[in-house]
Structure formats: structure tokens, C-alpha cells
Amino acid sequence: MNRQLQEMIDxxxxxxxxxxxxxxxxxxxxxxxxxxxxxxxxAKAPKDRPMDAGEFARSLI
Structure with a gap:
């Protein structure tokens, strides 16, 4: 088995x-x-996900 394949399995x-x-x-x-x-x-936690542009605009008000 080649080294790259073994590393993937590991x-x-x-x-x-x-x-x-x-x-x-x-x-x-x-x-x-x-x-x-x-x-x-x-997967990212909700707080770490990109913000919707509309949501960002509303957060500035």
C-alpha cells in the first residue's frame, strides 16, 4: 500500500x-x-456562520 493511501486511512x-x-x-x-x-x-455554529446581507443591514439600525 502506498504511503499516501495509508495516511488517508490513518x-x-x-x-x-x-x-x-x-x-x-x-x-x-x-x-x-x-x-x-x-x-x-x-459545520459551523450559528454564531460563526456568514450573516445575511439584510440581517446585517438591520443590525446597523
């Missing part, structure tokens, strides 16, 4: 380890699609 396993700490079962993690898991991991 990264996936490490992410699974981190998810277990938040109560995600290993089976749930490994049986989900990688893109769904990446989307979930990239």
Missing part, C-alpha cells in the same frame, strides 16, 4: 477516534459516507 481512523469521544458509535461513523461525515465535521 486520518479516517483518527477522526473516528475523535468522534467516539462525542458519542458517535464506530459503526455509525464507518457506515456513513465520507462526504456526509466531512460535511458534518465542517
Amino acid at each position: 486520518d479516517i481512523d483518527y477522526t473516528a477516534q475523535q468522534m467516539i469521544q462525542y458519542g458517535v458509535l464506530p459503526g455509525d461513523y464507518y457506515n456513513s459516507s465520507f462526504s456526509d461525515m466531512q460535511t458534518a465535521l465542517a
